[in-house]
Amino acid sequence: xxxxxxxxxxxxxxxxxxxxxxxxxxxxxxxxxxxxxxxxxxxxxxxxxxxxxxxxxxxxxxxxxx
Amino acid sequence: xxxxxxxxxxxxxxxxxxxxxxxxxxxxxxxxxxxxxxxxxxxxxxxxxxxxxxxxxxxxxxxxxxxxxxxxxxxxxxxxxxxxxxxxxxxxxxxxxxxxxxxxxxxxxxxxxxxxxxxxxxxxxxxxxxxxxxxxxxxxxxxxxxxxxxxxxxxxxxxxxxxxxxxxxxxxxxxxxxxxxxxxxxxxxxxxxxxxxxxxxxxxxxxxxxxxxxxxxxxxxxxx
Ligand code: SF4
Ligand code: SF4
Numbered sequence: 001x002x003x004x005x006x007x008x009x010x011x012x013x014x015x016x017x018x019x020x021x022x023x024x025x026x027x028x029x030x031x032x033x034x035x036x037x038x039x040x041x042x043x044x045x046x047x048x049x050x051x052x053x054x055x056x057x058x059x060x061x062x063x064x065x066x
Numbered sequence: 067x068x069x070x071x072x073x074x075x076x077x078x079x080x081x082x083x084x085x086x087x088x089x090x091x092x093x094x095x096x097x098x099x100x101x102x103x104x105x106x107x108x109x110x111x112x113x114x115x116x117x118x119x120x121x122x123x124x125x126x127x128x129x130x131x132x133x134x135x136x137x138x139x140x141x142x143x144x145x146x147x148x149x150x151x152x153x154x155x156x157x158x159x160x161x162x163x164x165x166x167x168x169x170x171x172x173x174x175x176x177x178x179x180x181x182x183x184x185x186x187x188x189x190x191x192x193x194x195x196x197x198x199x200x201x202x203x204x205x206x207x208x209x210x211x212x213x214x215x216x217x218x219x220x221x222x223x224x225x226x227x228x229x230x231x232x233x234x235x236x237x238x239x240x241x242x243x244x245x246x247x248x249x250x251x252x253x254x255x256x257x258x259x260x261x262x263x264x265x266x267x268x269x270x271x272x273x274x275x276x277x278x279x280x281x282x283x284x285x286x287x288x289x290x
Contacts, residue, residue: 003272017142020122021166023102044271046240047165050140050251051123060237061269063226065276 002040009033011056018048018057077144078195082187094177100164107162113151115172119143122168128160137252209249218247219257220285
């Protein structure tokens with residue numbers, strides 16, 4: 001199971017920008033709001049988080065020590 | 067009303083203009099599309115057109131002598147780029163790359179000059195756009211030119227794992243790290259890369275692993 005970026009459909013204004021920039025096809029618009037599917041193609045580039053002006057997408061990093 | 071006309075009406079550059087004025091500007095606009103990853107501007111080349119992003123997003127960045135990229139801004143629909151070289155006549159200060167399929171509306175430099183002469187309102191709008199651009203860049207410069215930001219990012223990572231007491235800390239986005247370090251998201255990306263190059267951390271997809279605690283501490287000390 002690949003973890004995917006988190007989405008907050010409440011914050012999404014349906015602009016579709018993240019869908020356009022995502023290179024892995026994980027993001028789609030469903031009923032004018034963002035939807036995400038799981039895929040190993042997502043390399044956590046964080047571009048979706050970077051372009052989203054409403055803060056509806058988050059790509060959190062798990063921080064650990066060896 | 068055409069899509070293009072409707073778009074221009076909502077662009078900051080042309081705010082406050084009446085429909086007849088927008089229509090006259092509309093005639094000077096040309097379309098340009100770019101594929102994902104395509105360069106739309108190259109740093110150092112001379113610029114001939116001003117661009118507005120109609121759809122998609124464009125990343126504006128500088129490349130250092132060592133080939134490292136520093137993102138300066140992400141240009142979203144309705145926003146412009148390449149303004150600086152259009153107005154000062156110099157070469158492009160930065161490169162721009164399409165983050166996905168992008169549609170741009172361009173206006174030639176000569177036509178921009180005519181627009182400014184014929185529509186004084188646009189001059190005020192441009193000043194506004196450039197002033198906020200300068201403000202954004204000044205805040206980036208502050209953070210990029212001082213070593214302490216990378217130290218602050220190092221400290222945040224270190225504290226998240228309880229200084230090594232805890233194996234695993236909470237999860238943080240680059241946006242959150244930026245807020246904690248009092249800097250911009252663009253700077254955090256670069257700091258993480260620098261820490262990775264130092265060998266202090268390793269970024270593996272959605273995981274940041276502190277691989278060398280001592281190296282991380284050194285960065286924290288040097289820059290504090
Ligand atoms: S960029 Fe943000 S607001 Fe726009 S569609 Fe994606 S999640 Fe929604
Ligand atoms: S992190 Fe990158 S690849 Fe993954 S969903 Fe976001 S834009 Fe797509």
